[in-house]
Amino acid sequence: MSTHTQLIDQYFDAWNETDAPRRRALIAATWTDDCAYVDPLLAGNGHDGIDAMIRAVHERFPGHTFRRASDVDGFANNVRFSWCLETPDGTPIVKGSDFGVVEAGGRLSTVTGFLDQVPGAA
Incomplete structure (x- = not known):
């Protein structure tokens, strides 16, 4: 498993963590x-902004989880990957693709997300 893949899997761990102190630790590490x-x-900007954003998603979609839906692709300090948001029974309801920049120390500095499939969109 590549270093970028481990980082992005940790990124999803942060998105899926409902315990605030554990989520904050994952955000700081990621x-x-x-x-x-x-x-x-x-x-979201900074650790507080990322935490607030993730918390808001948990409030709007309780019991839902994010899952990486592709391999992590990248070169140099750039990464891209696809994901889905799944209902508690595992049904994907939103799909997207993210592009990130990894700083020299191995943490994400920016992520730009695109929504590939959303409910009700044609």
């Missing part, structure tokens, strides 16, 4: 202090 995330629906 993201740089001055990190930024943006997609068409969400944005």
Whole structure:
């Protein structure tokens, strides 16, 4: 397993963690202090912003989980991967692709997300 794959799997661990102290520890291990995330629906800056964003997703979609849906592809400090948000019974309801930049220390500095499939979209 590549270092980038391990990092992105840890990224999903943070997204799926409902225990606030454990989630904060995962965020700190995964993201740089001055990190930024943006997609068409969400944005977060710094560890506090990332934590607030993930907490809001858990509040809106209780019991749902994110799963990596592709291999992690990348070169140099760039990564890309696809994912899905699944209901508690494992049904994917949202699919997307993320592009990230990994800083020299091995943590994510930015992630830009794209929504590939959302409910009700044609």
